[in-house]
Amino acid sequence: MIRQAALDALPVRGALPELVSALDAHGTAVLCAPPGTGKTTLVPLVLAGLVGGGPRRRVVVAEPRRIAARAAARRMAWLLGEQVGDRVGFTVRGERVAGPGTVVEVVTTGVLLQRLQRDQELAGADVVVLDECHERHLDADTVAAFLLDVRETLRPELRLVAASATTDSAGWARVLGGAPVVEAAGVSYPVETVWAPPARPVRPPHGMRVDPAQLTHVASVVRRALAERSGDVLCFLPGVGEIARVAGQLGGVDAEVLQVHGRAPAAVQDAALSVADHRRVILSTAVAESSLTVPGVRVVVDSGLAREPRVDHARGLGALATVRASRAAGRQRAGRAGREAPGTVYRCWTEAEDGRLPAFPSPEIRIADLAQFALQAACWGDPDATGLALLDPPPAGAMAAAREVLVAVGAVSDAGGVTARGQRMARLGLHPRLARALLDGAAALGARRAAEVVALLSEEPPREYGDDLAAARRRARAGGDGYAARWRTETARLERALAPAGRTSASGTGTPANAAPAAFGERGAGRSPGGLAAPDDLAAGLVAALAFPERVAKARGEGAFLMASGTGADLGDGSGLRRAPWLAVAVADRPPHSAAARIRLAAAVDEDTALAAAAHLRADTDEVHWEDGDVVARAAQRLGAIELASRPLRTPDPALVRAALLDGLRAEGLGLLRWTPDSRALRARLGFLHRTLGGAWPDVADDAVLLERADDWLEPELSRARRRADLARLDAGQALNRLLPWATGEAVRLDELAPERIEVPSGSRIRLDYSAEHGQPVLAVKLQELFGLAQTPRVAGVPVLVHLLSPAGRPAAVTADLASFWQGGYRAVRAELRGRYPKHPWPEDPATAEPTRHTNARLRR
Template sequence: MSRQPRQAELDALPVREAVPALLRALDAHGTAVLCAPPGTGKTTLVPLVLAGLVGPAAGGPRRKVVVAEPRRIAARAAARRMAWLLGEPVGGSVGFTVRGERVAGPDTVVEVVTTGVLLQRLQRDQELAGVDVVVLDECHERHLDADTVAAFLLDVRETLRPELRLVAASATTDSAGWARVLGGAPVVEAAGVSYPVETVWAPPARPVRPPHGMRVDPAQLAHVASVVRRALAERSGDVLCFLPGVGEIARVAGQLGGVEAEVVQLHGRAPAAVQDAALSLAPGRRVILSTAVAESSLTVPGVRVVVDSGLAREPRVDHARGLGALATVRASRAAGRQRAGRAGREAPGTVYRCWAEAEDGRLPAFPSPEIRLADLAQFSLQAACWGDPDAAGLALLDPPPAGAMAAAREVLVAVGAVSAAGAVTPRGQRMARLGLHPRLARALLDGSAGLGARRAAEIVALLSEEPPREYGDDLAAAWRRARAGADAYGSRWRAEARRLERAAGGGDGAPRAAGGGGAASRAAAGAHSDDAAAGLVAALAFPERVARARGQGTFLMASGTAAEPGEGSGLRGAPWLAVAVADRGPHSASARVRLAAVIDGDTARAAAGHLLRTAEEVRWEDGDLVARTAERLGAIELAVRPLAKPDPVLVRAALLDGLRSEGLGLLRWTEDARTLRARLGFLHRTLGGGWPDVQDDGVLLERADDWLEPELSRARRRADLGRIDAGQALNRLLPWATGEAARLDELAPERIEVPSGSRIRLDYGSGQGNGQPVLAVKLQELFGLARTPEVAGVPVLVHLLSPAGRPAAVTADLASFWQGGYRAVRAELRGRYPKHPWPEDPATAEPTRHTNARLRRRP
């Protein structure tokens, strides 16, 4: 093919100075890490040189080069730029392949693909036959597909094709980490010639609420719009504004009415024509509102000013509830550098940062790797297809979290993609080739069996790229709107539906009984309406999210999470829902339903059949034992009936739960039992040894076998617990084996005899100080007693009572009290109680429990 390279433009790309070092590194090691600032030509010149299309090897043998980009928009833009540099149309020497679109021909030697496309290609052909070099661009973004592709390619180099060359390229990245992963690859750095960028700190005048979930404070977006207006007034050139998502772009665009510039919305969902226009020169001034797609790989011509909201989106997964969503977070410092660099690609520029300079140092250095945050079901399936189900042998910059991998394995087993041991099944291999999340792949295959490939594909296409919020939260209504609409989403949806229909048309489409597919197919035979079809497919994709109404517009999902459609939603009155999209805020008691379909109970049972359980339930509930047979769909109770003869083991466990929740007060505690417990507690504290700890309910419940049997095993309800004599049961814990139990009355007597002859009960449970037993006795009954009584070597705490039985004094040293404190007590009380003896010398007086008159009558 004849061509006329634009040599001047090629020679002007700064990365050409690093090309010789890169070629030497690849010749010596086969791998290299290329660090090149934005605008140096690493994405466009380097692949052309490696292919032999330009540079020192031009005119010689061609090499097939595959360039992997994280996004479709970047892949198309890079291919167009390289073809333009060669003076050719796209599809000649340079082509591209993204999901649903391929522009390449027999002469194509440089092919730009998305990492997802390359991943699928590797699974079909592990050797990548005919490919000489792979360039992984924008490694710093740490997308899961890119990390997986890198690990697979290293495995290919090590085991199948050591001659395959691999370049990891990025503007800002952990070069040392990537060099380590690539087996000690050399790091080649290219000097940048980007123009200086002035930083203007533009924080909000008043505090704004931090982002949570998908929500961004409207005041923050209003502030970003005001900074855009300020930038238009203060600087010349186009303005590129970074926002976290499509919704925020639309809201800021709505607040820029009347500005003297064209407002362009750039994001991955925008039509290809809009994306192409944003990446081309325009005659007038523009404001380009963009997601992270414009952070790297792309040059947006004419931009001299960047307005950075400082926000980004990252995936978050609640594995326990089966909920996944994007979360708005503060963008990293590396992302901030990338964004600011967009202003200096063509001339000196300015970045307006919508936060305070003092906050900048507290931002994370790099974006969080997706492998640490995302749902790993698709990654786990890819690893299983590769032959490494646990991903233990893959060279990954960050290992996958064990908990996320375990949750992913559960999903894959449920949908029939892998065996319990993690080995991929034939069905799983086909699911991996569909380019869908395994849940959606299951819905496509099993839904096609009952609904036909076309209808199943259309619904799955809706689920694979969530429709715009204006489509509403009813999946069936959104389906009808997509079919009738001519908007950008509808065009993409139709293309994806056609692709999925073709993919679902052949091979093993038989549903898996283990995943509930067989029953689902039978249920779908009569499901002709759009509502029923949408509900079935959504339930097949997300069986843990089938939800039953429980009143007042709220639902309970099979996963156990509460869910609630928004106010005014037509879904609130449905008896059952298949929830396709839901998110739950950090402090919210229930998930908010974003997209769902109405279903019936039969569809719920069919799609989530693997969650259906019938079991005997014996538990402590509402203050008593409940025994019943319950049929449940996950956490959803379908039917219950009383259980006449529950398993005694389950009964005993439930009664123990009752004792744990309500305490040992459920047993019969007589006064003697409470006293025994206090006496034993005193001996445990004082002597230790074999005397048991009986004061702590938890300790006693742990030893239930030692003291509550056989009464506990005979109990069947709360009332039976109340008939268990706690004191008699506690006797079983005494140290009988050592013989110490026989000394209980000696070491901790229940009563103690005082000089008057009375036997006074000791209180072991309400002592002061160091847990001393309390002897509460009338003062006159202790006359003549010089030393304080002791129990197990511990002096008792004497509460001296007045003749009326009221506390008069407290002492642990009677001798000192008789010498000092007694005089004050005598002076205060003798006038009040003149009929009782108040001798001047109590240490030698006769003890008595009687009045003076009775003492005089004694012989």
């Protein structure tokens, strides 16, 4: 029997006539309805004609999470007075509860995406409701784009509703082709905000790490909320690990503590969503932000943290990162406290911080690994995704990285078109890397073993399973926990997905050059990688290496490895894998400010396994580079960045040698060349002319500039050089002459414009120093040799800086204006020096005196 009273109590009922009219007129609509209004449960029933008397239509509701899909289906079935699977059913990965009479089906967005790839018309569906679209999951954005394409080209009668409590309604309306926006007013119970920041500063989150002090504070706020308020407490935390830590600190509280997350057993999820006759504390990830009403909750404790995907494309590492939750998420979380009655939200940050939080969560399409999205787009017939109606376009760099992965696993051709193998991979419902590992692993090892390992990789095992993939597989086989149950279900699903093709054709058509050889299983079955693992464990390593060939890693020290990608990776202390000679790294992340990645999950393999799985990365190369102060030339065998073997190269490519010598010059400087005093003087003279006259006179002061012009002045000597010693014999001054402006004829004026020496009144030819930092040439000369010189000498129009020396050659005065010096400064110098050097002339009028290099005695003779 339909529970009419419960239906009538849902506030969204008032917006339904407008929504139905909008769909009748436009075929698309955006529904904005606050939490608790019934948008997830009543709207699909009305659109299906199950309540309200409208025409009967088949409605598909897409939810971002499995727990939300199950809960929504159960709630709608309860409202109709039926069992799930009758007129309301659900389908999530690995589980379907629906029958021939099902009219409303709740599915995850991933399931709907698979259906669209199999049947682009989505035959039998009349209306699709995209729920919680504000969360901007990549699958949801992709489904929306595909559905709009279907409406435009195949089924204009297909109706589409984008529904959310907090969203960019204008953006969604634009994407949906100018769809009307329908807003439902909710019966919102007041929610009091209590700001509860830590008493002392805590370290901000980075990577997956959350400051333990922050979690201790959250636990204390939960205890405070239990003491100050009535009702159940819903506490939001970023991940499973944080939930477990806070749960451990809530021992002894007068309430049942439940841990709710995507990996939680169905029984725990059901308990959280059921009415209880005792007080509860529900520790939850973001799965409880949307779609779900948790009965009895009157208090929310919000840690203010969330998890978002991050990808390091340069290193091929992807991981979740802990971030500050957006203001939109904060509103959603707070709304859980006011679903059924007035409530309270305790926010574990300050009110001032709240205004600086991002308005909305980051769309996954901007920050996530796009390999799976790119494969879906290629299968859809739009490899670049340029024709898809997306709220945010995919970043070009991320799409390029995704295409490289797809080409490597044989999913798309070099031109971007999907292959038959790629189409099969897309239907597996796995990331393309894991799909490659499943197909090629099944061909080498059999469907069962490949499916078991891929199931482990598709949902990372709990931390307590350890970092050894093979050991985690054994534990999952024997385990009775929730993870083990899900693992067995996923293993069976993957085996079924492989069954139609059979083991002999598991890799499908278009097998890429980097696929594992089918004979690997027989070749390696009786082997053990260095005695560190049993043959069955070798299978785990092979499958992991097939999924992540660039993460095959070779030991380079106790617990330290080098991955084929070139990134260093370290195992944790106490890991049983630390002595393995080779690893297939399945999960790794790179802490901030760290050059090496941390290995979270890996399997020991032998060299043969590594080479078989990552065969496309193997190359024989001639390597010539500057190392330890000289040119090193060798022929090397490599697996990516990992050196397998090498030998000296007797006749290296001259171009590679030349490049290595240039690297050496850049690293150690032009001092590797032979610089005589004349060479250094020439460089200084040219530098002076460049500063003074510019034009055709070259810039030779900067080493980097000279190295950029190596072809202009170091050839042909550089091309004939083979090692450091050859550079030391290369006359830099002779080479610099090639940079003179010979083409303009200015080169012949070098001695005129910047003479090497200048003649002074005594007849001496004194060398000019052009290396002075202030730019003026320096003339260092004994004072007596300039008697009678009225004006300061000039070079290229610039007065020289005269360093007047004592008879002993020590500086006595500096001037750039001799005339002024003779009239003033000379008297003081004469008074100071005439007693010290009485044998030298010190006339009172130096302007008329005879210049000399000699003493008075010599002058008298």
